[in-house]
Amino acid sequence: MAVKAGTAGEAGTAREARADAASSAEENRRRVRKLAAEAIGTFLLVLGGVGTAVLAGDFMGTLGVALAFGLTLVVLMYVIGPVSGCHVNPAVTIGLCAAKKIAPKDAVAYIVAQCVGAIVAAAAIYLIADAGPFGYSARMQGLGANGYGAHSPAGFGLGGAFLAEVLLTGLLVFTCLGATHIQAPVGFAGIAIGFVLAVCNLVSIPVDNTGVNPARSLGPAVFAGGWALSQLWLFIVAPIVGALVAAAVHRVLRPEPGVRLSTAARALPSESEARIAQETARLLKMPVGAPRHLADGRRAPAGAEDPAKVGAGSAAGRPGRGPDGFRDRDWNRDQDQPGDDTGGC
Structure with missing residues (x-):
């Protein structure tokens, strides 16, 4: 009897080990899918927005470029939103992390994926532009890079560009947090967030070509080099400041009613599963x-x-x-x- 009991115990342990291994493998696959979605989504956002500015800006104007950014994000919200949440912006990820809606380790992985997607998109835009009849010089023409002072479309200085980036990124992140709040109407988050991004571009394209997204700023700067890289710090620091302020304001105005959304490692948090059950x-x-x-x-x-x-x-x-x-x-x-x-x- 003791032998049988021992054998049954070992079999149970083996089954538990196999179940744990299967669960871990599925968790890793889910994480990879989320990171791939963020990289692809950021690639498409930069391709749609910056690509319009570089390749069709003379025809579309400020309004056309702003709509290209906004409408691309609307589409992405419904395409990859169910997979990764569609952050496609390190500032948004940092804001959500500050609001305790994504774990720091997952936020870091998201940001890396977003930056990779943006750099690849900038490379694609450069290759397309360089295939034109007159070629393309990323260093001379900027490849849609963000800038201030002599590199601002309307000559705005450092202070104006910094303030614009803080305020507009704050508006974008605040909208993301509010539109996806548990008490918000279902199904309209993508529209609200996409249109806010379009408004941000309408306001600040003349100021600094509109950053509000460190990954979007990084991609073109890598290829433009020189002045674009030297001014890149502003388009990383200011959006982060704006995101943190937005997260703090959101947590005061609309605290979550006892439900913490899950991290990238889980499809649903155990708290939500328990409440639903x-x-x-x-x-x-x-x-x-x-x-x-x-x-x-x-x-x-x-x-x-x-x-x-x-x-x-x-x-x-x-x-x-x-x-x-x-x-x-x-x-x-x-x-x-x-x-x-x-x-x-």
Whole structure:
């Protein structure tokens, strides 16, 4: 009997080890997918935005370039958002990290992937531009690099460029945090964030070609060299400052109601899984449309709706109300919105 018990114990341990190994492998695959999505997304953002400025800026003008950045981001939010959260911007990742929506180690990996994507995109833009009838000099023409002083489109100095980058990056990150908040309307985050990026470009293209994204600034600067690299510090420091300020303001104005979004290493946080499981189990024991006080065993508050009427309203095609008082289509949405498993942008 002792031998059999020992054999059974060893078999159980082996099964647990295999399960742990499989879980670890899946976790690593998920992490790789997220980093690949960030690299590809940043590549496409820089290609769409900076590419428009370099290759079609004379035809499109400031408005066209701003829309190219904004609309590209809108598309990316819905394409790679469910995979990685669609940060595609180190400033956004740092802001989300400061808001405790992504772990620092995952944030570092995201930033590396974003910078790689931006540099590859800048290389692609340069190769396309250089194939034109007159060639292209990245050092002379800038390749869409950000700059101030003599390299500002309208001659703005260091102070103006720094302030613009802080304020506009803060606006962008604040929008990312607000639009992906658990209480925000579902499905509109991509539109809001994309249009805010377009506004940022409309405001600051004349100032410094619009950075608000250290990866976007890094890519062209690598190929432009010289003045672009010497001024790059501003387009790294100022966006980070703006992101940290935005995260601090967001945490004061809209604290998360006890739910921390997961890191890049997990698809859903255990807290959310537990809450979803508890809510599902509770609802299965309740009449459809019944208010929360029935499940909690409390008396109905004064003026509460009759559950029968609520259910009848839903059955008749009118929107009933869920146990939290919200309409049926709103109250039972997931705790983590699509793409928010790493903070969501």
